[in-house]
Amino acid sequence: MTQNGPSQPTGNAVKRETREHEISPSEVALTGAEREAVAENSSLSSLTVYSIIMREGQEELERPLLSLWWSGIAAGIGISSSVLAEAVIRSNLGSDHPYLSLVESLGYTFGFVLVILARLQLFTENTITVILPLLANTTKHHLARTARLWAVVLTANFVGTFFTAAMVVHGGILTEDIFSAILQISRHVAELSPSESLLRGIPAGFFIAALVWMLPSAKGSSLMLIVMFTWLIAAGEFTHVIAGSNEIFTLVLNGELHFVTALSLHIGPMLLGNIIGGTGLFVMLAYGQVRQEM
Numbered sequence: 001m002t003q004n005g006p007s008q009p010t011g012n013a014v015k016r017e018t019r020e021h022e023i024s025p026s027e028v029a030l031t032g033a034e035r036e037a038v039a040e041n042s043s044l045s046s047l048t049v050y051s052i053i054m055r056e057g058q059e060e061l062e063r064p065l066l067s068l069w070w071s072g073i074a075a076g077i078g079i080s081s082s083v084l085a086e087a088v089i090r091s092n093l094g095s096d097h098p099y100l101s102l103v104e105s106l107g108y109t110f111g112f113v114l115v116i117l118a119r120l121q122l123f124t125e126n127t128i129t130v131i132l133p134l135l136a137n138t139t140k141h142h143l144a145r146t147a148r149l150w151a152v153v154l155t156a157n158f159v160g161t162f163f164t165a166a167m168v169v170h171g172g173i174l175t176e177d178i179f180s181a182i183l184q185i186s187r188h189v190a191e192l193s194p195s196e197s198l199l200r201g202i203p204a205g206f207f208i209a210a211l212v213w214m215l216p217s218a219k220g221s222s223l224m225l226i227v228m229f230t231w232l233i234a235a236g237e238f239t240h241v242i243a244g245s246n247e248i249f250t251l252v253l254n255g256e257l258h259f260v261t262a263l264s265l266h267i268g269p270m271l272l273g274n275i276i277g278g279t280g281l282f283v284m285l286a287y288g289q290v291r292q293e294m
Contacts, residue, residue, distance in 0.1 A: 052216045054136060057129040060121075061145045065152055068121055072153040075120035076160015080246040082111030084168075086234070087181035095184065101235060108234035109227045111243060116215075116226055123154045123242055127278030128209040135283070154271075157242045158249075165249035183254065186247035189239070190257065194269040197239050201273020202281070204238040208274070209282035241270040 060068075085107030093100055115122050126149060134146050167173055168182060192200065207229045218225055233240055248266045251257040257266075 049216050053129055054132040057133045060130055068152045069156045071121040072156025073160040075115045075122045076157040077164050078114040079111040079242050080161050080164035082108045082243050083246050085110040086185055087178045090181040091177040105231050105234035109230045112230040113226050121153045123157050124208040124274050125212050128212050128283050131279050131283045158245055161246035162249045165246055165253050169253040186250045189244055189247045190251055194265050198269035198273040200239040201270045202277035204233045204240045205274035205277025206282050209278040239270040241274050244270050
């Protein structure tokens with residue numbers, strides 16, 4: 001029986017490997033240890049980052065549905081702490097603070113730090129991770145698996161945010177000041193028209209996808225990266241479908257929005273905007289820059 005050995009490097013891989021072993025004029029005077037230090041401190045190439053994220057996507061596609069489901073619910077609950085942290089800051093500073101938006105937006109980062117560092121299933125991360133394997137092998141089977149993962153994770157995220165919204169509205173777990181602040185924040189999001197929700201969702205989707213792309217190169221700066229870009233989403237008043245769904249569900253459960261209206265005029269447009277920004281823009285750009293190198 002013939003056994004398949006490891007795949008042979010492609011022409012592009014051989015060229016890159018040759019370049020890696022070439023000694024530049026500035027390295028001639030370096031010792032062997034110093035050259036190793038140069039190699040260790042070099043940035044990851046775009047193709048390396050692409051391969052890391054694609055492997056993560058392939059692993060996610062192979063996970064059992066039940067694992068994806070519970071991880072997605074946990075992510076929905078976790079991301080809701082962004083709204084809670086914003087409300088805590090607002091209730092303490094007061095709604096008339098001159099720099100409220102900038103300071104309050106720091107609270108928005110809490111949920112993303114929790115979800116991303118805890119490795120929970122957040123739908124907007126999957127707009128890039130599971131799409132890269134699909135682009136590499138576009139078949140009906142891969143398309144079906146990607147659609148399955150998206151459907152399970154998105155639904156689970158919504159279950160998590162709906163649960164936390166119910167606890168906020170009917171659980172009696174918050175002070176009146178914090179609950180009032182959550183309602184103020186939620187009403188501000190609900191004031192956006194469907195077109196505004198969609199258009200503001202595009203930058204948010206792009207930033208989350210870019211964040212996923214940068215994390216493999218972070219080298220200990222993951223926390224700072226997450227805080228920087230999720231703060232920008234909040235400070236720029238861009239819309240994130242999972243965090244935003246918690247705000248919209250809060251208004252639904254408080255009797256201020258009809259459920260169908262919430263889905264069709266608010267959550268749906270945010271979702272479409274995030275997909276356009278994360279998959280339509282960033283993934284295509286990321287794939288385009290490495291396609292000729294593979």
